[in-house]
Amino acid sequence: MYVKKFEDLSKDDLGIAGGKGANLGELTQAGIPVPPGFVVTSKTYDKFMRDTGIFSKVMDILDQVDINNTKELQEAAEKIKAIIIETPIPDGISTYITEAYNQLSERVGEEDGADVAIRSSATAEDLPEASFAGQQDTFLHVQGLDNVIEYVRKCWASLFEARAIFYREENNFEHSQVYIAVVVQQMVDSDKAGVMFTVNPSTGENIALIEGSWGLGESVVSGSVTPDNYAVDKETNEVLNVTISDKKTMFTNEEGGTSIQVDVP
Incomplete structure (x- = not known):
């Protein structure tokens, strides 16, 4: 499943929804008043990377980078992020995001599109032996389908921030085995x-x-x-x-x- 609503997720879905997504699903199922939303699952990220052919390009760049050379690491990170951000999401994937966002907009009564937060949710975010929390990006007040799709890509790209690449290398995590889901959630204009x-x-x-x-x-x-x-x-x-x-x-x-x-x- 490429997109799942919060109410269809639980703590057992860490592998596809990441830490944030799985916990938001758990809270929703417990009846706690959580602003509605959905998760673009890690399977979507994986399909995007492989179907577009950029997975191998990214891995090749990572294989050659010296993480102890700050300039080289930063340049590699920027190159990878640019590849991801500039690669269009195939229609077979974007259709699922479009349907979920339109349903959310209708649910919250926003004719011009729901005002949402778009939050990265790495599948290895909060493990007993390591924490990836805070290494990927969050974007607030995103509105409109085109913007949502753009910022989903930016969340995917943030998996390859220089600090995230360095952390995975230092802690012996294979880059190819760390995936990212993206939470799309109604914004709350809080006091x-x-x-x-x-x-x-x-x-x-x-x-x-x-x-x-x-x-x-x-x-x-x-x-x-x-x-x-x-x-x-x-x-x-x-x-x-x-x-x-x-x-x-x-x-x-x-x-x-x-x-x-x-x-x-």
Whole structure:
């Protein structure tokens, strides 16, 4: 299956939906209010790379690069990304993306096309022995079918960012065995947003940590502000600790479908 809705995915679909996609499916099936969307699966990426003939070109470039030569590595990464971004998606693949996006647009009542986030979801994103999270790209406020297809390609291309190539080489992951899915999800124009860790990422303590700030969640995940922090006991829901930070900036929507950093009103 080349495209799957969140409600058709679960944690068992890590191999085709990646970490983000599988978890969004799990949350949706659990009845948690998740903005709707779909996943362009890793099978779609694989078919695109092989049907267009660029898989072998990319592997040839990677076979020749010296990852310890920063300039050479960066040039190889840019060359690979350009190949992927400039290669049209065959009709046999783009049709599935078109149908899924049109259905999502109808579902959320957007005649001009749903305003979506397009997020990479690598199939090796969060493994016990390694973490690929944060190495690939996310694009916010993408609207219109042509733009969606363009940014899906850009997500695929981000699998070959220089930092991602270096990390895989250093950790003995075969480039040919790491695939990428792409999450396409309705954007939420949030007043405040954040991230929750279900275990303390620093200590491993079994408490929930919530970090939040004004505007879009980009402020938190990019590290552009020091967010508010809440520690919560997962069994009793007791708030154990609260730290409120001075958050001077925030990300918000700009007309035309991009996000910008502004001063907090």
